Amino acid sequence: MAILTVASFKGGPGKTTICQIIAARCVADGLVVSVIDADPTKAMSNWCHDTYEGKPFSCTAETSERSIADLAIGLDEKSDLVLIDTAGFGNLAAAVAMTVADHILVPLTAGAADLNQAEETIKQARGLAAAARRKIDVRAIMNRLSLKTNLTKHAERELLEAGIPTLKSTISHRTSYGEISYSGTIPKKGAAEKEIAELIRELREISWLPKATGQESQ
Ligand SMILES: Nc1ncnc2c1ncn2[C@@H]1O[C@H](COP(=O)(O)OP(=O)(O)OP(=O)(O)O)[C@@H](O)[C@H]1O
Numbered sequence: 001m002a003i004l005t006v007a008s009f010k011g012g013p014g015k016t017t018i019c020q021i022i023a024a025r026c027v028a029d030g031l032v033v034s035v036i037d038a039d040p041t042k043a044m045s046n047w048c049h050d051t052y053e054g055k056p057f058s059c060t061a062e063t064s065e066r067s068i069a070d071l072a073i074g075l076d077e078k079s080d081l082v083l084i085d086t087a088g089f090g091n092l093a094a095a096v097a098m099t100v101a102d103h104i105l106v107p108l109t110a111g112a113a114d115l116n117q118a119e120e121t122i123k124q125a126r127g128l129a130a131a132a133r134r135k136i137d138v139r140a141i142m143n144r145l146s147l148k149t150n151l152t153k154h155a156e157r158e159l160l161e162a163g164i165p166t167l168k169s170t171i172s173h174r175t176s177y178g179e180i181s182y183s184g185t186i187p188k189k190g191a192a193e194k195e196i197a198e199l200i201r202e203l204r205e206i207s208w209l210p211k212a213t214g215q216e217s218q
């Protein structure tokens with residue numbers, strides 16, 4: 001139904017964490033979720049198979065640029081959401097994962113290097129969409145924010161000035177997000193759960209995610 005690729009040229013702004021959050025939350029909401037792990041480090045697929053404790057979803061490790069598009073299109077026919085996690089160094093597999101996507105989410109933290117790389121990733125995404133003669137919606141999401149710091153305000157201003165479409169939802173810097181990779185669960189209470197719910201709500205509002213079938217939570 002929809003292919004959502006999470007990409008950034010820079011390593012470490014939170015692609016895998018955001019994939020984990022979206023996949024776990026959507027599958028809990030009753031959607032059929034299929035994940036492709038296009039990162040050779042296999043962080044997403046190892047987490048899914050060895051650590052994740054929630055309702056199951058499929059996760060296939062596929063790093064070959066020759067296979068990713070066919071795999072994504074095949075999974076799209078039988079899933080509500082295909083989510084692709086990519087490597088943080090802008091390889092060909094990531095480019096294919098961006099080109100086959102309906103939507104591309106680019107996480108960034110508030111540092112200058114992240115801003116530049118997010119801008120470069122977004123330019124690349126737009127170039128790929130133009131080459132494929134497709135419309136692919138690309139948006140940034142701010143991660144690891146320390147709310148109300150000057151750095152955060154500066155980053156928000158820069159994104160606006162650079163004309164980078166950015167989700168209103170943000171993900172703060174919190175231990176509970178850092179723990180996802182070894183706890184196997186996403187935050188289910190408190191401020192982190194609220195941020196996750198808000199992110200999912202916004203992604204539905206902009207039609208990046210289908211509506212929940214309402215099995216566990218909204
Ligand atoms: N909002 C957050 N709060 C606290 N820690 C976070 C947050 N987001 C990510 N992290 C931590 O930061 C590290 C990098 O995050 P993650 O692996 O998701 O980034 P990535 O973009 O997938 O990296 P790579 O490019 O290497 O694949 C991880 O240890 C993760 O647990």
Ligand SMILES: [Mg+2]
Pocket residue numbers: 015016017039043085086
């Ligand atoms: Mg990763």
